[in-house]
Amino acid sequence: MSESRASAYTAGVVTALAWGLSFLSIKVSVAVLPPMTLGLARFVIASALLLAIVAVMGSDAAGRRGLSRLRFEARDFPSLAGAGLVGVTIYFLCENNGVLLLSASESSIIIGTIPVITMLSERLFLGTRLAKLQYFGSALSAGGVILIVAESLHLSAAPIGYLFMLGAALSWVGYSFITRPALARYGRIETTFWQSVFGAAGFLPFVIFERTDWSRVDGVIVLNVLFLGIVCSALGYLLYVHNLKILGAGVASVFINLIPVVSVVSSFFILGERMSGFQVAGAVVVIAGVWLATTGGKRPVIEDPRA
Numbered sequence: 001m002s003e004s005r006a007s008a009y010t011a012g013v014v015t016a017l018a019w020g021l022s023f024l025s026i027k028v029s030v031a032v033l034p035p036m037t038l039g040l041a042r043f044v045i046a047s048a049l050l051l052a053i054v055a056v057m058g059s060d061a062a063g064r065r066g067l068s069r070l071r072f073e074a075r076d077f078p079s080l081a082g083a084g085l086v087g088v089t090i091y092f093l094c095e096n097n098g099v100l101l102l103s104a105s106e107s108s109i110i111i112g113t114i115p116v117i118t119m120l121s122e123r124l125f126l127g128t129r130l131a132k133l134q135y136f137g138s139a140l141s142a143g144g145v146i147l148i149v150a151e152s153l154h155l156s157a158a159p160i161g162y163l164f165m166l167g168a169a170l171s172w173v174g175y176s177f178i179t180r181p182a183l184a185r186y187g188r189i190e191t192t193f194w195q196s197v198f199g200a201a202g203f204l205p206f207v208i209f210e211r212t213d214w215s216r217v218d219g220v221i222v223l224n225v226l227f228l229g230i231v232c233s234a235l236g237y238l239l240y241v242h243n244l245k246i247l248g249a250g251v252a253s254v255f256i257n258l259i260p261v262v263s264v265v266s267s268f269f270i271l272g273e274r275m276s277g278f279q280v281a282g283a284v285v286v287i288a289g290v291w292l293a294t295t296g297g298k299r300p301v302i303e304d305p306r307a
Contacts, residue, residue: 008246011239012255017270020262022232023104024270025224026096026268032221034210038228040203042087043196045229046237050193057189064125069190080180080194087175093206094167101161104267108260112145112286115257117173119178119201119250125177129248134293138250141257141289146281172256176249179241188241196233257286266299 029038055066064071072080099107115138121126182191243252261283267273 003036003245005258008243008252009148012243012247012252015236015239015243016255017043017262018178018231018300019256020108020259021266022228022236023099023108023263024266025228025232026099027107027271028219029224030100030226032213032216033225034207035100036093036203036206037210037212038096038225039089039092040200040207041225042229042233043200043203046233047193047196047200049230049234050189050196050238051175054189054193064072070193071182072190073192076185079178079193081198083175083178083182083191084195084198084200085202086171086178088195089172089202091168091175091230092199092203093163094171098164098168101164103273104271105260105264105273106167107161108170108263109145110162111172112142112257112260113166114169115250115254116142117169118176118253121173122248128248128250134251135307137289137292138254138257139289140292141254141286144282144285144287144289145257145260146283147278147285173249175254176244176253180249183241183245188238188245192234192238192241192246227302229290235279251293254290259292260284269291 027124028036031043051067057069058065095107100108101107119128119130119135119138123130179191179195182194240252243255246252264279264283266271
């Protein structure tokens with residue numbers, strides 16, 4: 001295994017851990033901050049952190065230093081803005097509302113469909129060739145996710161929450177593909193910064209119609225929002241973009257299936273949400289599926305459509 005792919009696998013696991021824990025932070029925060037206000041807060045924080053990082057960075061390949069690295073050509077505006085609106089604004093419109101209606105562990109169920117949807121989309125639209133074990137591993141991990149929350153599906157008092165989470169899954173798949181053109185021309189941190197900025201701007205029209213009781217915002221809420229903004233948004237997106245560039249959308253997205261495992265286990269210990277034997281078995285199946293999908297086949301080969 002090459003050093004770059006090994007670093008991508010490590011980054012994938014770290015990202016999954018952070019994003020798995022994010023469901024708990026969202027669950028706590030969204031009880032006080034409305035969904036879109038919470039989204040705006042975390043991505044303002046993420047944008048500020050990324051801006052600070054860029055400001056102290058050295059020269060890029062074109063010799064640009066500091067904030068001059070953030071310049072982009074007009075032709076790349078649709079890709080950068082589109083990825084921000086789809087992968088940030090629309091995604092968190094769906095996810096935050098889903099978590100508001102469901103438990104932290106329940107809300108992670110649909111996220112497990114992302115790798116399957118992504119791999120099928122790559123095959124249909126990009127002509128990507130994947131080994132059979134990669135398809136099998138992705139399907140296996142999705143099956144594990146179903147086991148994790150199978151019991152809660154028919155007990156949920158707010159099934160519309162699952163529709164919100166399905167919207168989140170579909171928007172994330174779209175984000176993965178929209179991001180690729182920008183990654184071919186710009187660095188990972190510059191791409192992530194502009195996606196955060198455009199995504200944050202997308203929240204503004206929605207925030208106008210939300211009402212927030214700021215007297216309820218205490219230290220716990222502030223810490224959770226900081227965790228979401230710094231670790232989950234700024235660093236999490238940066239690591240995912242790193243994976244996307246090295247592994248491709250299909251394999252990079254498979255790590256997302258670890259998110260429900262982290263969410264269910266942490267919800268059990270931190271929020272007191274119960275975890276059944278089926279959920280434990282599902283966690284094992286998910287991990288096995290991720291391993292097969294990332295190591296059990298050849299690296300994906302994308303056919304050149306111009307050939």
